Amino acid sequence: MAVAPGPGLIWQSSTVESIVDASPRVKLFRLKMAEPRKFRAGQHFDIRLTAPDGYKAQRSYSVSSSPEDPGILEFAIELIHDGEVSSYFHEAVQPGEEIEIRGPIGGHFTWSPELAKPVIFIAGGSGIAPIMSMLRQRFSSPKRATGSLLFSVRTKQDILFRGELEHMMVSDPTFRSVVTLTRDAHADWTGPTRRIDIQMIESAVKASGQKPERAYICGGTGFVESIATMLFDSGLNYDDIRIERFGP
Amino acid sequence: MINNKFFGRKRAEPTRAIPPGQYLEDGFPVLSAGPTPRVDIATWEFTIESSNSDGSEVLGKWSWDELNALPQTDLKTDLHCVTKWSKLDTDWRGVSIDTLFNDAGIEPVDGFVMARCDGGYTANVPMEDITDGKGLLVHTYNGEPLAPEHGGPVRLLVPHLYLWKSAKWVRGLKFMDQDTPGFWEQYGYHMYGDPWKEQRYSGD
Numbered sequence: 321m322a323v324a325p326g327p328g329l330i331w332q333s334s335t336v337e338s339i340v341d342a343s344p345r346v347k348l349f350r351l352k353m354a355e356p357r358k359f360r361a362g363q364h365f366d367i368r369l370t371a372p373d374g375y376k377a378q379r380s381y382s383v384s385s386s387p388e389d390p391g392i393l394e395f396a397i398e399l400i401h402d403g404e405v406s407s408y409f410h411e412a413v414q415p416g417e418e419i420e421i422r423g424p425i426g427g428h429f430t431w432s433p434e435l436a437k438p439v440i441f442i443a444g445g446s447g448i449a450p451i452m453s454m455l456r457q458r459f460s461s462p463k464r465a466t467g468s469l470l471f472s473v474r475t476k477q478d479i480l481f482r483g484e485l486e487h488m489m490v491s492d493p494t495f496r497s498v499v500t501l502t503r504d505a506h507a508d509w510t511g512p513t514r515r516i517d518i519q520m521i522e523s524a525v526k527a528s529g530q531k532p533e534r535a536y537i538c539g540g541t542g543f544v545e546s547i548a549t550m551l552f553d554s555g556l557n558y559d560d561i562r563i564e565r566f567g568p
Numbered sequence: 569m570i571n572n573k574f575f576g577r578k579r580a581e582p583t584r585a586i587p588p589g590q591y592l593e594d595g596f597p598v599l600s601a602g603p604t605p606r607v608d609i610a611t612w613e614f615t616i617e618s619s620n621s622d623g624s625e626v627l628g629k630w631s632w633d634e635l636n637a638l639p640q641t642d643l644k645t646d647l648h649c650v651t652k653w654s655k656l657d658t659d660w661r662g663v664s665i666d667t668l669f670n671d672a673g674i675e676p677v678d679g680f681v682m683a684r685c686d687g688g689y690t691a692n693v694p695m696e697d698i699t700d701g702k703g704l705l706v707h708t709y710n711g712e713p714l715a716p717e718h719g720g721p722v723r724l725l726v727p728h729l730y731l732w733k734s735a736k737w738v739r740g741l742k743f744m745d746q747d748t749p750g751f752w753e754q755y756g757y758h759m760y761g762d763p764w765k766e767q768r769y770s771g772d
Contacts, residue, residue, distance in 0.1 A: 329756070329769045333569060368589075369574045377576055378589045378652050404577035404591075412573040420569050425769065427755035428601045541598045545717060548603035558687055561603050 356391035361453040362430040365423030382450035396449040433461035437533035444539025466528040587763035593653035605686040615740040628672030645727040648763035662706030686737040690750035730761040
């Protein structure tokens with residue numbers, strides 16, 4: 321399970337290949353690594369920006385692309401109010417720009433195709449990013465057990481990867497995805513329109529036909545705290561509740 | 569490598585230097601690998617164990633009330649998290665590791681300790697980094713009981729190292745002759761974690 325520390329993590333350059341608007345507040349950046357490093361779904365990389373006067377800023381971003389997408393790292397970067405790194409990415413970065421990165425980092429919040437347990441994935445907003453990496457790898461791997469996604473976003477416009485998730489659901493009978501809108505649901509929305517609660521989790525479990533034996537939860541602190549507690553109370557093993565929080 | 573159009577956020581100058589690669593944070597972000605465990609004060613105990621090849625020996629054990637009855641230490645200090653935020657002038661109250669050692673008649677020995685926690689988290693720290701006033705068991709933050717999500721009822725505080733060493737929900741220290749990686753260290757985080765040397769990951 322543990323990753324051998326190895327020679328250490330060195331900074332390397334990557335090149336922005338493409339930039340795609342994924343929602344009003346999130347852009348997807350695909351970076352090509354100068355020296356491809358393997359990673360596991362759920363891991364993150366550090367990004368470092370250096371100003372002409374030498375000032376540096378570093379942030380961690382989870383990879384949203386599949387580990388089977390060689391040499392490529394996709395990051396779903398949400399524009400954070402007053403966020404010096406996210407605003408630079410949203411307002412200044414162009415394809416072709418070189419960005420310093422190092423990684424992969426982390427190892428507890430990871431999924432691999434060898435995991436035979438039924439899994440529930442629970443994401444809030446841009447917390448879908450590391451889970452998307454897991455779902456993408458899962459989609460291209462032999463399915464050993466069911467996978468259920470509960471994805472909470474504010475409005476329909478904020479559903480990242482919507483088309484891809486729908487495609488996964490229609491093409492893979494072992495996968496189910498439920499999106500819930502916590503604000504501004506319109507009459508044409510047929511899914512749930514409330515925060516994720518235990519009833520929503522139980523109904524997803526029932527629909528999948530298999531009780532989850534592993535959970536991955538990613539989102540804001542309050543979101544993750546409340547859902548982790550629900551799953552712990554529902555009897556899931558402490559060690560099988562894997563969480564990643566998106567802080568400032 | 570220079571990002572030509574990157575200038576950084578206009579920021580108030582920190583009142584003092586912060587470690588390289590860090591930025592100032594006013595809030596108190598929560599980062600943990602697992603759910604916040606429920607801890608019952610009535611049965612809570614803190615133990616210090618020696619390292620023996622033929623098992624371990626309990627050198628000291630304290631209940632919640634016993635911990636609170638020991639001389640208390642107040643500390644104002646800066647926090648540095650490996651996820652890049654630093655927070656200045658945080659106020660803590662708790663019991664220094666020196667006080668625990670004195671209370672139980674434990675002599676610090678050369679070597680390392682493993683902090684072990686509710687939920688299974690562990691963190692390795694050199695003995696000399698938790699003694700001589702450098703390490704505390706804290707139960708009060710800003711005059712209030714330490715919130716569960718921040719490690720309450722009791723967390724280890726070793727503020728001169730990155731914050732993952734300040735293990736939340738700590739329940740004991742085990743002496744070790746050899747440095748052994750804890751939870752994050754097994755995943756490639758630095759064995760020591762000095763923020764001023766930017767020792768974030770193995771090899772830094």
